[in-house]
Amino acid sequence: MSLRHVLRTALTLAALALAPLGFGAIDTYEFASAEDEARYKALIDELRCPKCLNTNLSGSDSPISADLRRTVATMVQAGEGDQAIRDYLLARYGDFILYRPRVMPATYALWFGPAVLLLLALLIVVRMVQRQRQDAGPAPLTDAEQAALARLANRGGQGAE
Amino acid sequence: MSRTSLFLPLGLFLVMAFMLWRGFALNDPHELPSALLNQPLPAFEKTRLADGAPVTRDALLGEPFLLNVWATWCPTCKAEHAELNRIAATYGVPLVGVNYKDNGPAARAWLARYGDPYRLSLVDDDGSLGIELGVYGAPETFVVDAEGVIRYKRVGAVDRRVWEEEIRPLLTRLGLPLETPKA
Numbered sequence: 001m002s003l004r005h006v007l008r009t010a011l012t013l014a015a016l017a018l019a020p021l022g023f024g025a026i027d028t029y030e031f032a033s034a035e036d037e038a039r040y041k042a043l044i045d046e047l048r049c050p051k052c053l054n055t056n057l058s059g060s061d062s063p064i065s066a067d068l069r070r071t072v073a074t075m076v077q078a079g080e081g082d083q084a085i086r087d088y089l090l091a092r093y094g095d096f097i098l099y100r101p102r103v104m105p106a107t108y109a110l111w112f113g114p115a116v117l118l119l120l121a122l123l124i125v126v127r128m129v130q131r132q133r134q135d136a137g138p139a140p141l142t143d144a145e146q147a148a149l150a151r152l153a154n155r156g157g158q159g160a161e
Numbered sequence: 162m163s164r165t166s167l168f169l170p171l172g173l174f175l176v177m178a179f180m181l182w183r184g185f186a187l188n189d190p191h192e193l194p195s196a197l198l199n200q201p202l203p204a205f206e207k208t209r210l211a212d213g214a215p216v217t218r219d220a221l222l223g224e225p226f227l228l229n230v231w232a233t234w235c236p237t238c239k240a241e242h243a244e245l246n247r248i249a250a251t252y253g254v255p256l257v258g259v260n261y262k263d264n265g266p267a268a269r270a271w272l273a274r275y276g277d278p279y280r281l282s283l284v285d286d287d288g289s290l291g292i293e294l295g296v297y298g299a300p301e302t303f304v305v306d307a308e309g310v311i312r313y314k315r316v317g318a319v320d321r322r323v324w325e326e327e328i329r330p331l332l333t334r335l336g337l338p339l340e341t342p343k344a
Contacts, residue, residue, distance in 0.1 A: 050297035063262065064297050067288045092295035094196035 027066060029073040040076045043085060044069055048099050056099060195314040196295055202228075202309045203293040210260050210268055210282035218309065225312075225335040226255035227328070228303040229279070229319075230291065232263040233271045235299040241318035242275050248324055249278035253340040254332065258282030261291050261299050304328060306335050 031037040041058070047068070049060035057065045057072070068089065075085045089097050101107045141149065204218045229245065231238040248254050258279035260268045265284065272282070285291055294303070297316075304313035313331055315323060332339060 050295075063288075064291075067292060071292055091196055091200075092292065093297065094295070 036076050039082060040073055043072050046099050048097050050093050050097055197311050200311055202305050202311055205290050207283040207290060210284050216283055221257055222309045223307060225306045225332055225337040226257055228257050228305055230259045230261045230296050230299050230301040232261045232299050233267045237318050238300045241300050244320055245278040246276045255280055259285050259290060261285050262288045304331055
């Protein structure tokens with residue numbers, strides 16, 4: 001293998017290794033503490049990009065997401081609470097912006113539906129098991145039936161030549 | 162298996178049909194209901210695109226007006242522009258522009274070239290007024306009443322249908338005297 005070959009391979013591998021770094025949000029904000037930074041990251045993960053149908057702020061490259069990340073960062077730096085930041089965006093962009101929907105009549109089905117379905121499924125299973133126990137196999141034969149069965153068995157044994 | 166459970170598939174079908182019907186009835190999932198409807202127009206301090214003079218929220222109030230978010234980088238804004246020119250010229254509608262995340266000289270050149278239907282345009286180069294207004298894509302158009310309350314929001318272009326069916330009746334209801342077009 002020539003030197004050129006080795007060099008080219010090394011360059012290709014380096015390019016491949018660096019390629020993933022080109023994706024995702026790359027803006028950097030300075031925070032006073034690691035907690036603030038964690039809060040910022042949690043918020044941009046659970047807030048939704050209003051321009052996209054299914055991407056959070058941290059995963060979106062759209063300009064509006066960059067603006068909203070900046071807004072969130074500025075509010076975190078100013079010491080605003082998580083709920084205050086959510087409420088600020090909620091007042092402007094509506095419920096769409098929240099990936100974790102609020103509990104209200106319109107979202108009851110969303111919040112409580114799964115639990116209700118699970119309960120329903122449990123009820124059905126319990127009833128099925130109960131029913132299976134109730135009619136577990138046929139009732140034992142009466143004496144008369146036993147006698148009839150013996151007769152039939154005898155006749156079958158003789159007849160089957 | 163009891164007789165009633167025979168109806169289970171039918172029930173499932175009806176539930177699915179209802180959900181699909183609701184799902185597909187959302188004709189445009191991009192259209193979000195505006196959280197700002199019937200809320201006061203947020204306060205701001207911006208400058209005028211034409212000459213950089215300061216403009217505040219209260220300076221705009223007094224009569225109902227249209228607030229239109231536009232930018233030179235936005236193709237739909239260009240498509241919409243002819244209709245804005247038409248309604249401004251024909252009906253004398255007070256139009257205020259928000260030049261959203263744009264470049265000043267380019268925006269002025271754009272208005273010089275395609276016509277300027279706006280009484281004035283506000284410079285929102287950093288998009289901060291856009292965030293206050295819950296803007297997520299230009300063009301967006303708001304109807305603001307004389308007291309400064311947002312009464313209507315349109316995401317996407319204002320075309321003749323939207324003007325005739327939605328905005329014009331609303332402006333009339335809000336008591337804005339519109340010039341009658343010459344036949």
